[in-house]
Amino acid sequence: MHIESWLETVPAVSVYLIVGLVIGLESLGIPLPGEIILVTATLLASSQDHIDPYILAAAAIAGAVIGDSIGYLIGRKGGQPLLNWLGRKFPKHFSADHVATAERSFHKWGMWAVFFGRFIALLRIFAGPLAGVLRMPYWKFAIANVLGGIVWAGGTVAVIYSVGKVAEDWLKRFSWLGLVAALLFGLGSLLLMKRRAKKAAAEREARAASAEADPVPATD
Incomplete structure (x- = not known):
């Protein structure tokens, strides 16, 4: 006990x-x-x-x-x-x-x-x-x-x-505080995921553009 x-x-x-x-x-x-x-x-x-x-x-x-x-x-x-x-x-x-x-x-x-x-x-x-x-x-x-x-x-x-x-x-007060916290956490996670996805897409586009601008020279 x-x-x-x-x-x-x-x-x-x-x-x-x-x-x-x-x-x-x-x-x-x-x-x-x-x-x-x-x-x-x-x-x-x-x-x-x-x-x-x-x-x-x-x-x-x-x-x-x-x-x-x-x-x-x-x-x-x-x-x-x-x-x-x-x-x-x-x-x-x-x-x-x-x-x-x-x-x-x-x-x-x-x-x-x-x-x-x-x-x-x-x-x-x-x-x-x-x-x-x-x-x-x-x-x-x-x-x-x-x-x-x-x-x-x-x-x-x-x-x-x-x-x-x-x-x-x-x-x-946990019943409603927990609900508010969960909603805020979910909203924050969603925004963070969207931001990271947008950043990753921009990085991919930048790498693709860089590859097109600097083609690998042909070898004899």
Whole structure:
């Protein structure tokens, strides 16, 4: 069963809780498809009135901020042994190379790594725990975490919801729009074919005229 089909079977409150929980667990450091869940739920909200996009965005923001904060605390308490354990449990996401890349990003960009990490799948999982392991001051982490969560979750819902509404309105008008498009396409194809046929005929006439003007000289 696809995620969208499954979400359609549960009440709106459950959708909010599921979105917040999945995003929270992903932000905490567990590799889950938080972004896919959020986009799918937002598209569902654009087509079903019982799901409020504002509540959905609030649930996503809360999950992102709380999950990252818990991940930070776990990372600060667990330190490097935590990353080693995550590497054994989730080698695809927490390999030594991935950890090293994330550490370089944090050392170079600091708070910006936490903020923009929200928009990058790999750093979204790393941001909280790694900021704690690297002992980033919590006030810096908190500011970047809250702002990143608001911009990422709120922005994603706003953009996808708007796109979904436009797509829904377009699909409602597709019956006559499709007919108009088909007629225009057919007319354009006909004119193009006539133009190409006329051009080909002119080229043939030009070649024939050129052959008559320059006859091949006779040979002895």
